[in-house]
Amino acid sequence: MHLTDEEKAMFEGKQGEAKKVAMEILTDVGRAMGAESFVKVVSVQAMAHFGSLHIAGRDWLEKLACMGGKCCVPTTQDPASIPFSCWKEMGYDEEYAKNQYRLAEAVIKMGEMPKWSCTPYYQGSVPRAGQSIAWAESSAVSFANSVLGAKTNRTPAGIAICAAITGRMPMYGLYIDENRNAEIKINVDADNLTHLDYNTLGIIVGKLSGSKIPAIYGLNNSMTNDDLKYLGASAASSGQVALYHVNGVTPEAMFKDVFAGKKPEKEFTITRKDLNDQMERMNSEGAGEPELAVVGCPHYSSEEVIRLARLMEGRRVADKKAFWVFTTAETESLAERMGIKEQLEESGVRIMAQTCLVISPLVGKYKNLITDSGKFASYLPSEHNIKIRYDETEKCVEAVTV
Numbered sequence: 001m002h003l004t005d006e007e008k009a010m011f012e013g014k015q016g017e018a019k020k021v022a023m024e025i026l027t028d029v030g031r032a033m034g035a036e037s038f039v040k041v042v043s044v045q046a047m048a049h050f051g052s053l054h055i056a057g058r059d060w061l062e063k064l065a066c067m068g069g070k071c072c073v074p075t076t077q078d079p080a081s082i083p084f085s086c087w088k089e090m091g092y093d094e095e096y097a098k099n100q101y102r103l104a105e106a107v108i109k110m111g112e113m114p115k116w117s118c119t120p121y122y123q124g125s126v127p128r129a130g131q132s133i134a135w136a137e138s139s140a141v142s143f144a145n146s147v148l149g150a151k152t153n154r155t156p157a158g159i160a161i162c163a164a165i166t167g168r169m170p171m172y173g174l175y176i177d178e179n180r181n182a183e184i185k186i187n188v189d190a191d192n193l194t195h196l197d198y199n200t201l202g203i204i205v206g207k208l209s210g211s212k213i214p215a216i217y218g219l220n221n222s223m224t225n226d227d228l229k230y231l232g233a234s235a236a237s238s239g240q241v242a243l244y245h246v247n248g249v250t251p252e253a254m255f256k257d258v259f260a261g262k263k264p265e266k267e268f269t270i271t272r273k274d275l276n277d278q279m280e281r282m283n284s285e286g287a288g289e290p291e292l293a294v295v296g297c298p299h300y301s302s303e304e305v306i307r308l309a310r311l312m313e314g315r316r317v318a319d320k321k322a323f324w325v326f327t328t329a330e331t332e333s334l335a336e337r338m339g340i341k342e343q344l345e346e347s348g349v350r351i352m353a354q355t356c357l358v359i360s361p362l363v364g365k366y367k368n369l370i371t372d373s374g375k376f377a378s379y380l381p382s383e384h385n386i387k388i389r390y391d392e393t394e395k396c397v398e399a400v401t402v
Contacts, residue, residue, distance in 0.1 A: 001030050001170070002037045010166055018069030022162035029159060030170030039171040043127050043150075044075040044164040045120050045135035047157035048107045050100040051081035051359035057157065058099055061106040064161060071111035071164040076120045078137040079299070079326075079356040080104065084116075086352075096361070112164070116354035117328045119229070119299045121148065129251050132175055134163035138242070139298045139375065142232030145243040147225065149251035151175050154242050174243055178260070180252065182245050184209060185264035188218035190272040196392045198227045199374030200278050201270065202234025208268050211240040215258050217247045226301055233298050234374035282377045284387035290370035293396040294380075296326030297356060297373040302334050308349075309340045311394060315401040317348025322366070323400050329353045347401075358383060370399045 003011060011027060013020035030038065047053065048061065082092050082100045108114055115123050118137045121144065127133045129149030135141050136155045144150045153173040155163065163169050174180055186205055193201070205214055214235075223246070235241035245253035252258060295308070305327060317323050325344070327335075332353040335341040341351060357376065362384040370389040371377055377390040389399070 001027055001035060003027075004038075007038055007168065016068050018064055018067035018165055021064070021067065022069070022165040023168070025162050026159070026166060026168060026170055030172070033170055033172040035170035035172040037171050038168040039132045039175050040167055041132050041134045041163055041169050042073055043125055043131075043133040043135070044071065044073055044160055045125070045133075045137060045140055046075055046077045046107065046112065046160040046164055047136050048077045048103045048112070049079060049081040049359045050096065050103055051361070053103065053157060055099070058103050058106070060158065061103060061110075061161065064165070065106045065109040069110045069161075069165045072167045073164060074125065075112045075164040076115040076117070076123070076125055077107060077112055078116070078118050078140070079359065080116045080354055081360045083352045083355045086350075092361070107161075110161070110164070115328070117299050118297075118356065119143075119301070119328060122299070122301055123328055123330055132169065134160055134169045136160045138236035139229065139233035141242050142236045142244065143229055145174060145180075146232055146245065146250050147228045151180075152242075180243060181213065181260045181262070182215035182258040183212040183265050184214050185259075185267040186214050186216045187267070187269040188216060189269055190218075190275055193219075193227075194392060195227070195230065196279065196372060196390075197275055198223075199230045199234050199372070200275050200282070202231040203238045203282070203374050203378065204270055204274060204278050205231070205244065206235035206237065206239030206241050209235065209239045209241050209244075212265070213243050213245070214241065215245040215247060215253065215264070219246050219249060221249050223249055226304060229298055229301075230374060234378070237375045237378040279390060282374070282388070282390035284381055284389070287387035287389050288368040290368050290389055290399040291321055292366040292369045293323045293400045294326070294357060294369055294371050294376060295324075295373060295393060295396060296352075297358065297371075297376040299356075300325055300327040300331065302331045305331055305335050305340060306338075308393065308397075309335075309343055311397045312344060312347045312349060312401070315347060315397065317400055318402045321400040323349045323396075324352050325349060326352050326356055362386065370396050372396050
């Protein structure tokens with residue numbers, strides 16, 4: 001690989017041990033992936049949740065911090081494996097929580113901003129189109145590439161922190177313009193799509209695409225960022241979609257031919273019947289009456305929390321049932337200032353900031369859940385041995401409230 005003078009200095013240890021180790025790792029990755037050089041990144045989203053990193057990951061991050069590792073570009077991380085504000089109350093194991101706190105201390109020592117979210121683009125981390133970044137969490141990667149037009153591969157946890165310390169990533173994959181062209185075409189023949197429809201569409205797109213880049217036709221520019229968020233998150237959970245194009249909506253599909261003059265490798269059409277059939281398949285066989293409603297995967301936006309508060313007006317969570325909302329600390333703070341948090345809590349809804357059930361042990365006796373999230377519906381049954389009902393947000397509210 002070609003290294004600039006600054007990159008050589010890092011590689012040779014002239015800028016400290018942590019940068020030397022990080023650059024050695026990145027150089028090995030680059031060689032393995034056939035990269036010829038590095039690209040400078042302007043933003044990193046790393047991982048620091050104990051649910052995936054375990055003891056080995058904790059020790060590795062602590063070691064880098066002790067070496068003097070410091071983030072040289074703005075760096076956040078995906079959700080933690082515990083809700084920091086209420087883990088004791090929720091009944092999390094104390095040793096498990098201590099390990100998550102040790103991870104938090106290590107990354108904060110290195111200069112990471114403790115955002116703990118899969119939606120950094122709702123928290124000020126908004127790279128411009130064409131900028132190179134190194135993000136890790138699958139739905140965030142999809143949103144950054146597809147909706148923001150930034151450039152990132154799905155960056156493994158250990159590689160992301162190396163990118164944060166050096167400000168570099170090997171130039172391969174989606175950092176290269178020609179690798180961002182669409183490969184398959186998907187037509188959507190369905191009108192009046194709802195929140196659940198976009199989640200479900202993403203599931204089908206992911207299954208059809210696998211690791212290919214899809215271009216989606218038939219949607220319109222009235223899609224919200226939340227719609228695009230769910231489309232991408234579901235596609236990443238059912239396939240390996242790190243970039244998708246929506247004709248006339250996403251930036252690269254607005255200003256150029258995303259097929260670069262080539263014919264699509266395959267073409268599919270998704271109808272209303274396909275969406276309905278997939279929704280039915282998302283429901284676990286033998287699912288009972290929901291005891292718990294879970295929403296916010298990816299993290300609920302401020303607009304979604306406000307909408308949920310309106311749906312909860314005049315209702316309260318029933319006895320022996322629960323309702324958990326996963327969101328960012330910033331959205332929780334806004335909800336508190338607006339009086340929405342108090343309203344939701346008085347009705348029995350629990351706001352769970354900075355964490356996610358996908359990478360956190362499910363606490364309690366709940367075995368039958370209802371969710372409006374395609375990603376939750378994809379992962380939770382196998383992660384936690386529970387049964388899922390998959391439905392619109394309104395139905396989630398109705399299922400656990402009176």
